[in-house]
Amino acid sequence: MQTVKAAVCREFGAPLTIEEIQLDAPGIGQVEVTLDAVAICHSDISFAEGAWGGHLPAVYGHEAAGVITATGTAAGGFQIGDTVVVTLIRACGSCPNCAGGKPTICESPADNVQGPIRTKDGTPLMQAMACGAFAEKVVVHHSQIVRIPDTLSREVACLLSCGVITGVGAAINAAGLRPGQDAVVIGAGGVGLNAIQGARIAGARRIVAVDMTQEKLDIAKSFGATHGVLASAPKPWRAAQKALGGRGADAVLVTVGAIPAYDDAPKYLGWGGKVVMIGMPHAEGMATYNPMGMSYQGQGLIGSKMGDTVIQRDIPWMVDLYEQGRLKLDELISGRWRFDQINEAIADTKTGSAKRNVIVF
Numbered sequence: 488m489q490t491v492k493a494a495v496c497r498e499f500g501a502p503l504t505i506e507e508i509q510l511d512a513p514g515i516g517q518v519e520v521t522l523d524a525v526a527i528c529h530s531d532i533s534f535a536e537g538a539w540g541g542h543l544p545a546v547y548g549h550e551a552a553g554v555i556t557a558t559g560t561a562a563g564g565f566q567i568g569d570t571v572v573v574t575l576i577r578a579c580g581s582c583p584n585c586a587g588g589k590p591t592i593c594e595s596p597a598d599n600v601q602g603p604i605r606t607k608d609g610t611p612l613m614q615a616m617a618c619g620a621f622a623e624k625v626v627v628h629h630s631q632i633v634r635i636p637d638t639l640s641r642e643v644a645c646l647l648s649c650g651v652i653t654g655v656g657a658a659i660n661a662a663g664l665r666p667g668q669d670a671v672v673i674g675a676g677g678v679g680l681n682a683i684q685g686a687r688i689a690g691a692r693r694i695v696a697v698d699m700t701q702e703k704l705d706i707a708k709s710f711g712a713t714h715g716v717l718a719s720a721p722k723p724w725r726a727a728q729k730a731l732g733g734r735g736a737d738a739v740l741v742t743v744g745a746i747p748a749y750d751d752a753p754k755y756l757g758w759g760g761k762v763v764m765i766g767m768p769h770a771e772g773m774a775t776y777n778p779m780g781m782s783y784q785g786q787g788l789i790g791s792k793m794g795d796t797v798i799q800r801d802i803p804w805m806v807d808l809y810e811q812g813r814l815k816l817d818e819l820i821s822g823r824w825r826f827d828q829i830n831e832a833i834a835d836t837k838t839g840s841a842k843r844n845v846i847v848f
């Protein structure tokens with residue numbers, strides 16, 4: 488057991504407090520990672536605001552990169568000194584979904600309350616999303632980490648652990664886009680820009696970005712969108728259909744949490760197309776759609792968690808594409824902050840910026 492600094496949430500909606508917390512040594516299958524960078528995700532903010540409930544006190548943060556500084560037994564071949572990305576995708580490896588190649592929907596969830604962290608007086612702390620990475624160090628299961636080149640900037644690498652794999656993976660793994668197909672991406676925020684570059688990497692013919700502001704549509708084009716449609720336009724799916732040469736999309740990727748986007752998403756579809764739901768609305772959100780049109784036109788509606796990513800398979804090729812200049816990562820960072828500025832960084836993220844704020848330790 489050791490003491491490390493962490494940003495603790497003691498009350499939903501209140502600022503995080505930087506405290507000394509107790510961190511267990513890594514146990515069976517676990518590693519300790521000393522973090523160099525952690526990005527702030529909208530999921531961290533939703534949790535900290537109480538949108539999804541959960542135990543308090545808690546430590547959020549789940550998009551991290553750093554270096555392994557201790558290992559438990561059976562740590563998956565990882566060694567002290569390895570540079571790694573830390574993700575929230577903890578997989579048992581043996582449930583039907585893990586065994587079937589879908590570790591993002593592992594059926595054996597971690598117990599995040601009886602995890603490796605406690606407050607200084609010994610009260611259980613929730614290690615949110617099996618990471619608790621708003622901290623100097625984390626102890627996580629080896630299934631959650633991927634080795635990366637130690638020459639790769641950690642500020643860039645941490646982005647790979649959530650927003651990038653979710654967006655790129657949704658286009659490639661979940662939507663299964665093939666060269667020549669058409670995509671609509673609703674929302675050009677952090678995940679949306681990655682869904683756009685995923686569609687580009689997949690070889691999509693046309694990629695229509697839909698967002699509320701022209702500024703975001705312009706950024707979307709720099710990530711590979713061929714067309715932009717303002718969501719505020721009346722019946723924006725008509726403008727999207729026009730951009731696609733008069734047909735509906737093969738895939739509509741919904742990357743936002745706003746319910747109207749879910750209500751409207753099937754309207755952008757062409758025959759045989761599918762909606763991929765990626766965003767995380769608040770827990771009570773409800774959407775409606777017309778099932779008759781979907782069965783008649785052979786359409787589908789699926790959810791995708793974390794881009795259906797298999798981290799050991801997908802993160803290494805994304806690193807390679809980044810190093811070749813074919814995957815944009817630097818452009819996703821809007822600001823760098825010190826750990827003691829975390830509440831300011833969170834406040835800045837809440838202003839709706841499309842990109843990521845990164846805490847650098």
Ligand SMILES: [Zn+2]
Binds near residue numbers: 530
């Ligand atoms: Zn995230």
Ligand SMILES: [Zn+2]
Binds near residue numbers: 580582584592595
């Ligand atoms: Zn599993």
